Amino acid sequence: MNIIIIGGGNVGQHVAKMLLEKKQDVILIDKDEKKVEAIRGKMDINLICGNGASVEVLEKAKVHSADMIIALMENDDANILASMLAKTFSKSITTIARVRNPESAGSIDIDTYGLTRKQVGLDVIISPEQTVAEEIVKIIYFPDLDEVDYFAKEKLKLIGKVIREKSKINGMKIKEIELPESSKIIGILKKGGKFVFPSEGEIIREGDKVYFLGTILAIRRTSKLLYEERSKIERVLILGGGKTGYTLAAELESAKGRSFITKLIESDPRRCEKLNRSLNKTLIIQGKNTDDAYYNEEEIQEADVLVTATGDDRINLIASVIGKEAGVKKIINSLESMEYASVYPKMGLKTVINPQLITAEKIMRYIHKEKVVSLAVLEEDVEVFEVILEGGCKVEGKSIEEINFPKEVLIGAIIREGSVISPDRNTILRGHDHLIIVASGKISLSMEEYFVCH
Amino acid sequence: MDHIFIIGGVLLLLLFIVSYFFQKARLPSLLSYIFLGVALSRMFTGPELRVLDEISRTGIVLLFFLLGLHFPLNRLVSISRRIWKAGVMDLVLNFAGSAFIAYLLGFELIFSLIIGGVAYASSSAMTIKLLEESGRKTSPEGEFKLALLIFEDLAAPVIVSVLVGLSATGIITGSALAITFGKVIILTVAAILIAYFLFRKVDILVQRYINKDFMPLFALSIAFIFAGLAEYMELSKLLGAFLAGVMLSETGTSREFDRMIEPVKNIFMPFFFFWFGTSIDLGVGEVDIPALGMLILWGLIGKMIVGLWGGRLYGLTRKGSLRAAFSLGQRGEFSVVIAALAETGLRLFLGIYISVTAVAGGYLFRLAPSIAEQIGDRWIQWVKNKEKEINETEE
Numbered sequence: 001m002n003i004i005i006i007g008g009g010n011v012g013q014h015v016a017k018m019l020l021e022k023k024q025d026v027i028l029i030d031k032d033e034k035k036v037e038a039i040r041g042k043m044d045i046n047l048i049c050g051n052g053a054s055v056e057v058l059e060k061a062k063v064h065s066a067d068m069i070i071a072l073m074e075n076d077d078a079n080i081l082a083s084m085l086a087k088t089f090s091k092s093i094t095t096i097a098r099v100r101n102p103e104s105a106g107s108i109d110i111d112t113y114g115l116t117r118k119q120v121g122l123d124v125i126i127s128p129e130q131t132v133a134e135e136i137v138k139i140i141y142f143p144d145l146d147e148v149d150y151f152a153k154e155k156l157k158l159i160g161k162v163i164r165e166k167s168k169i170n171g172m173k174i175k176e177i178e179l180p181e182s183s184k185i186i187g188i189l190k191k192g193g194k195f196v197f198p199s200e201g202e203i204i205r206e207g208d209k210v211y212f213l214g215t216i217l218a219i220r221r222t223s224k225l226l227y228e229e230r231s232k233i234e235r236v237l238i239l240g241g242g243k244t245g246y247t248l249a250a251e252l253e254s255a256k257g258r259s260f261i262t263k264l265i266e267s268d269p270r271r272c273e274k275l276n277r278s279l280n281k282t283l284i285i286q287g288k289n290t291d292d293a294y295y296n297e298e299e300i301q302e303a304d305v306l307v308t309a310t311g312d313d314r315i316n317l318i319a320s321v322i323g324k325e326a327g328v329k330k331i332i333n334s335l336e337s338m339e340y341a342s343v344y345p346k347m348g349l350k351t352v353i354n355p356q357l358i359t360a361e362k363i364m365r366y367i368h369k370e371k372v373v374s375l376a377v378l379e380e381d382v383e384v385f386e387v388i389l390e391g392g393c394k395v396e397g398k399s400i401e402e403i404n405f406p407k408e409v410l411i412g413a414i415i416r417e418g419s420v421i422s423p424d425r426n427t428i429l430r431g432h433d434h435l436i437i438v439a440s441g442k443i444s445l446s447m448e449e450y451f452v453c454h
Numbered sequence: 455m456d457h458i459f460i461i462g463g464v465l466l467l468l469l470f471i472v473s474y475f476f477q478k479a480r481l482p483s484l485l486s487y488i489f490l491g492v493a494l495s496r497m498f499t500g501p502e503l504r505v506l507d508e509i510s511r512t513g514i515v516l517l518f519f520l521l522g523l524h525f526p527l528n529r530l531v532s533i534s535r536r537i538w539k540a541g542v543m544d545l546v547l548n549f550a551g552s553a554f555i556a557y558l559l560g561f562e563l564i565f566s567l568i569i570g571g572v573a574y575a576s577s578s579a580m581t582i583k584l585l586e587e588s589g590r591k592t593s594p595e596g597e598f599k600l601a602l603l604i605f606e607d608l609a610a611p612v613i614v615s616v617l618v619g620l621s622a623t624g625i626i627t628g629s630a631l632a633i634t635f636g637k638v639i640i641l642t643v644a645a646i647l648i649a650y651f652l653f654r655k656v657d658i659l660v661q662r663y664i665n666k667d668f669m670p671l672f673a674l675s676i677a678f679i680f681a682g683l684a685e686y687m688e689l690s691k692l693l694g695a696f697l698a699g700v701m702l703s704e705t706g707t708s709r710e711f712d713r714m715i716e717p718v719k720n721i722f723m724p725f726f727f728f729w730f731g732t733s734i735d736l737g738v739g740e741v742d743i744p745a746l747g748m749l750i751l752w753g754l755i756g757k758m759i760v761g762l763w764g765g766r767l768y769g770l771t772r773k774g775s776l777r778a779a780f781s782l783g784q785r786g787e788f789s790v791v792i793a794a795l796a797e798t799g800l801r802l803f804l805g806i807y808i809s810v811t812a813v814a815g816g817y818l819f820r821l822a823p824s825i826a827e828q829i830g831d832r833w834i835q836w837v838k839n840k841e842k843e844i845n846e847t848e849e
Contacts, residue, residue: 261769277527283769
């Protein structure tokens with residue numbers, strides 16, 4: 001695929017790196033000369049220094065023959081403009097734009113001017129703050145799990161759990177584990193950091209992160225094997241009322257069937273006023289107009305979950321240390337600058353949400369030529385994705401054994417006409433099946449030969 | 455009222471002097487105004503008191519208007535969702551509870567109900583002033599207290615109408631009660647509709663002229679009209695002023711309005727406390743000291759339970775709810791209104807009740823942070839040990 005990335009910030013670079021690893025043709029555009037030079041030093045990639053939202057630069061990047069344009073500039077409007085321009089050059093180009101501000105045109109399906117997202121020329125909108133908030137909500141819902149993802153319109157659930165010493169399955173071989181029907185182990189991230197596909201003789205050990213896939217009910221039963229009792233989460237404290245904090249609070253307010261006492265601390269009085277006007281269940285705490293506002297020990301020590309999203313990693317880190325000292329059950333950090341990515345784990349803070357990584361992950365879903373409905377990237381560049389089998393493709397009517405997929409591919413589940421099938425070697429694939437596939441990132445893009453009809 | 459400037463000037467000077475010395479002694483300055491009022495009460499006669507009353511009403515209307523400015527509709531919805539449990543608890547413990555105790559102590563039913571009414575509401579003016587003075591107004595427990603005061607102001611007109619009906623005729627009809635309820639609802643709904651359909655839409659206009667010198671006139675006109683309207687409907691004028699603030703806050707210019715009205719309020723407010731002092735009737739008569747002591751004690755304990763338990767239900771931290779528990783004892787303006795319904799013999803009793811709770815409440819308010827700090831740490835430690843024990847037994 002020919003892909004143009006506009007914006008060489010952290011996300012842009014990360015996406016470019018992932019795409020290069022997947023052997024795609026990438027052109028990166030950035031207007032900052034120094035940044036372009038810096039990228040040239042660390043990546044073997046085509047670079048253009050210029051304004052990505054201008055016709056001249058886009059022409060130079062051969063936009064008319066590109067398959068995809070990913071606009072990741074700081075300015076929402078510039079991203080939207082670049083996508084619109086790209087569409088005028090080529091109708092078939094896929095446009096992906098990062099839109100941070102909820103008020104920007106096209107960020108909702110119909111904006112205030114009556115234009116739809118398509119009319120504006122946007123195929124996909126990526127909002128890092130929204131994605132981060134959604135990710136944090138999942139962690140708050142399932143504080144005892146280390147990874148949660150949904151597939152097939154939330155019919156299927158993927159969970160990841162680091163095995164502790166006292167866990168029932170510690171020391172067991174996979175074949176010895178009695179899992180409920182409709183759930184299975186789809187992979188193990190060994191303690192040393194290597195991802196292995198499950199084999200019957202594989203032994204689960206303490207520190208391994210085991211991934212399970214199954215129906216919601218089956219996964220609920222499975223989790224009983226993993227932990228005795230669910231942590232009770234009642235009080236959520238969000239530090240920082242920026243876009244992430246606000247979106248998270250709004251998500252928690254609309255949570256169905258759950259009620260949290262959500263508090264949000266913000267140091268800027270004007271922002272507090274705005275939050276008070278737009279949130280209607282969250283308790284907004286207006287701190288002093290300084291960083292000290294976030295080191296509110298009294299509130300932190302009583303929170304079950306502490307989310308740091310102040311926009312400043314240093315404040316996040318200090319507040320998290322206070323939380324750790326006070327014994328907060330779960331501390332979730334939203335990473336601001338990549339420079340601090342390695343600092344959090346060193347301080348014992350394990351749940352760090354990296355907006356760059358999440359944004360890149362979301363973008364990667366659209367790189368696939370086959371129809372990928374949803375995608376999750378596990379550690380070690382292993383992808384789990386849901387793909388719709390085109391009618392008349394190569395594998396239709398064949399059993400999984402006959403197809404002979406590469407070794408690093410596993411069909412986790414099939415959704416056929418709304419019901420979930422747990423496949424074995426003899427299962428025959430049919431057109432319009434939704435397949436949940438686990439594949440190593442390196443080969444995940446070469447799967448199209450199986451699923452797309454040519 | 456001859457020599458109005460001299461009298462007014464001297465009064466302002468006296469208020470300045472006492473509050474200066476109270477500040478030096480680290481005591482709430484509003485207590486100084488009240489004491490001054492008590493001390494000078496004999497010097498003022500009917501017409502002067504009426505003028506004082508008018509000035510003080512302006513002060514308290516402005517206070518509630520300013521409070522409303524910080525409660526845009528969404529925030530109001532948010533806190534009303536959380537406050538009703540504490541509000542009902544307050545009603546049961548302090549109104550019904552105090553009335554019940556009074557009845558057990560041998561007071562007649564109607565007097566017991568009046569005592570309940572006097573014991574019910576914390577003083578909004580004192581609480582807000584104390585919150586401002588201590589810098590705790592924007593804290594979560596500050597918000598809890600303000601929310602509780604608003605709840606009390608919604609419930610108060612209903613209680614007043616019940617008690618007025620009872621003391622005048624000895625009976626209360628369902629329809630009279632329903633009418634009062636209906637009026638509260640009509641006024642609130644009207645304010646919400648105006649806020650939603652009018653003020654949200656004129657925000658650009660208001661923001662354009664916000665720094666012009668005619669804008670305070672606009673703000674005050676809304677405040678007074680709505681307060682007056684509420685009073686005309688026989689509801690609390692404070693509720694009306696508060697709703698006016700809520701409406702204006704929808705223009706997104708609360709801070710600017712706050713800045714322009716605050717100094718005016720600061721001049722009027724001391725008069726309110728002063729008037730409150732003059733209204734405390736410390737005439738002659740016999741007082742049943744043990745009964746008074748018991749009711750005062752319950753008056754403080756009842757508010758403590760509301761602060762502590764209600765505060766936790768509201769979402770406050772343990773220390774926050776402890777601070778709330780020790781900050782609600784002061785009774786004030788609403789209690790004075792109810793006490794006026796009682797016959798002369800009981801007024802001295804109620805006058806002492808109000809002044810003792812006002813002073814004790816104000817004093818406890820000051821101590822609340824340090825009490826909360828001391829008890830709170832032990833409480834948190836106890837909870838943590840308990841959790842640890844449970845975990846260990848499970849393992």
